Amino acid sequence: MKKKSASQSAPARRSPREGGFFNLRVLIGLFIVLAGVFLALVGFGTFSALGQAQPKHKILGPMDVLGLPAGFDCSKIHELGIDRQENLRAGGIMIACGQAQGGSATPIFAALKQGIEKALAPLAFGAADVDLITGADISPHVTQSETYSLANPDNPNQIVVTYNDSRDVFLNPINISGASVSTDGGTTFTRLTTAQGHSPFSNTLGDPVALYNSPTQTWFAIFLDIGCGGQGIGAYKSTTPWAPNRWTTHSCIHNGFSDDRESGYSDNNSASPHFGNMYVSWNDFSDGGSLNVRFSTDNGVTWTQRQLAPASPFIRDVQITGDLVTGDVYVAGMDEGGGGLAGPRSNKIYRSTDGGNSWTNTYNGPNFSGPGTGLCSSNSYFATMFGTYWRHMGWGEPAAFNHVVSYVYAQHGAGADAGDVFYIRSTDSGVNFSTPLKLNTDTTTRPQWQPNLSVSPAGTLFATWYDARETGSCGAPGANTPCYRMWARKSNDNGVSWLADDMFSDVVTPLPAQLDPGIVDCYVGDYDYGSAILTKHV
Structure with a gap:
């Protein structure tokens, strides 16, 4: 995690003990310990069918993919939209059916583990990174990805970050979800680990969301959940988030068997007409991938569903957010144009002004070319940033403050x-939206991708993304060739103007290797969700 200055001028580096405002972002990392940035991949476990070409009519059961009901027919992959889903269980099914390849160890990974890195300083955006992953891991299930970060608006010292975590992939019941908690404003974090040595979120499949409900002072850790219909959306609750054995209250937000890529938002503004409302958006592939929202007006006890878009054309649930002043809620979606590199992308915005009861598709953006250089070798629906590695379709994150709606996303640059x-x-x-502004100001042809965005109650915006401008090439995943770091850019006036973009993470890190044979080989992580309170961007 990085601490950031939020001064009005070009920010200076601060120590954790200095006063003033801070922006924070979470950086989760790979299996190696570098001086700062870590980026980790999530493992799903090893399957009996790995590396073998399986006929499409193969019938799977729980021994092939943990938590999968017996009798799954591999010929149904496309019909059920599994090849368009992002969650780890879908990837495991693709591997077990012989339609995708899992990760594998590389000879040069040993050199990477020795901590070869390239540190570039000074950094304009903050002090040292903080590792979220404390405690021991047992190889090869040592991977984490996809952070969802939230600070408590009633107690800024409390920060909860949920993520995918593979350490309990072979636990029965399965558990590939995790969280780390800070009680000192982000100076240190502790990964939640029960007395038995496990994550407290049993029977879950990752895809993390963290919400805080101010009226009840309750935290919600939300994941895809086997106990909610097979692959629905479930929540674990706690009023003492730092205590791993207190995340014991479990409930279902949606009972489903093919939910994917959920996002969440909670209205914690006491002046809002919808104070206390909670919202969760997702794609439901039980009908082909419709875009849906469930909202709660009773602090998460009951949930009401609304459909925002039908299954066709397919609109990906990118992220959900709310206006910190008005209480309006916004969902960003993306029409992926049938996938691949050629399919044109277009951004969508859906808005609710009545607490989630009704929704309007307010914006249908122009077509643009998605980022990437190739396709995932095991699933050509997904574009990739480095040859056949690191799938990314251009997804970003919205933010809203006092009727101003901001959105960041990635698209293909000019030429190469x-x-x-x-x-x-x-x-x-x-x-209506402005002409797109390119946030990265480099003049190279090196890639920038996977951005996120947050807005504070003071109207400051903070955008971060992965950036390879400092290197000429990256080498193969797992090579010790420095490749990328996170960069950031800040606006102090709700997006009217922006400070210069600058380095965010401490080091330039190599492309992480995908070692786990239970994870599709092009997967590194699909999103990071940023949020903010008055004094912090996290």
């Missing part, structure tokens, strides 16, 4: 530039 990060801004509650 595989990706740039763009920002668009609406001043009329998400109806």
Whole structure:
């Protein structure tokens, strides 16, 4: 995690003990311990069918994919939309059916583990990174990815970060979800581990969300959940998030068997007309991939569902957010144009002004070319940033403050530039948006991708993304060739103007190797969700 200055001028580096405002971002990392940045991959476990070409009519059961009901027919993969789902269980099914390849160890990974790195300093955006992953891991299930970060607006010292975590992939019941908690404002974090040595979120399949409900002072850790219909959306609750054995209250937000890529938002503004409302969006592949939202007006006790878009054309649930002033709620979606590199992308915005009861598709953006240089070798639906590695379709994150809606996303750059990060801004509650502004100001053809965005109650915006501008090439995944780091850019006036973009993480890190044979070989992580309170961006 990084601490950031939020001064009005170009920010200076601060120590954790200095006063003033801070921006924070979470960086989860690979299996190696570098001086700062870690980026980890999530493992799903080893399957009996790995590396073998399986006929499409193969019938799977729990021994092939942990937590899968007996009798799954591999010929149904496309019909059920499994090849378009992002969750780890879908990837495990693809591998077990012989339609995808899992990760594998590389000879050069040993050199990478020795901590070869390239540190570049000084950094304009903050002090040293903080590792979220404390405690022992047992190889090869040592991978984490996809952070969802949230600070408690009633107690800024409390920060909860949920993520995918493979350490309990072979536990029965399965558990590939994790969280780390800080009680000192982000100076240190502790990974939640029960007395038995496990994550407290039993029977879950990752895809992390963290929500805080201010009226009840309750935290919600939300994941895909086997106990909610097979692959629905479930929540674990706690009022003492730092205590791993207190995440004991479990409930289902949605009972389903093919849910994917959920996102969440909670309205914690006491002046909002919808104070206390909670919202979860997702794609439901039981009908082909419709875009849905469930909302709760009773602090998460009951949930009401609304459909935002039908299954066709397929609109990916990117992320959900809310206006910190008005209480309006926004879902960013993406029409992926049938996938691949050629399919044109277009951004969508959906808005609710009545606490989630009704929704309007306020914005349908123009077509653009998605980022990437190739396709996932085991699933050509997904574009990739480095040859056949690191799938990414251009997804980003929205933010809203006082009727101004902001959105960051990635698209293909000019010529050989595989990706740039763009920002668009609406001043009329998400109806019309500005001409895209490229946030990365480098003149190289090196890629930028996978951005996130947060807005504070003071109207400051903070965008971060992965950035390879400092290197000429990256080498193969697992090679000790420095490749990328996180960069960031800040606006102090709700997106009207932006400070210069600058380095965010401490080091330039190599491309992480995908070692786990239970994870599709092109997967590194699909998103990071940023949020903010008055004094911190996290």
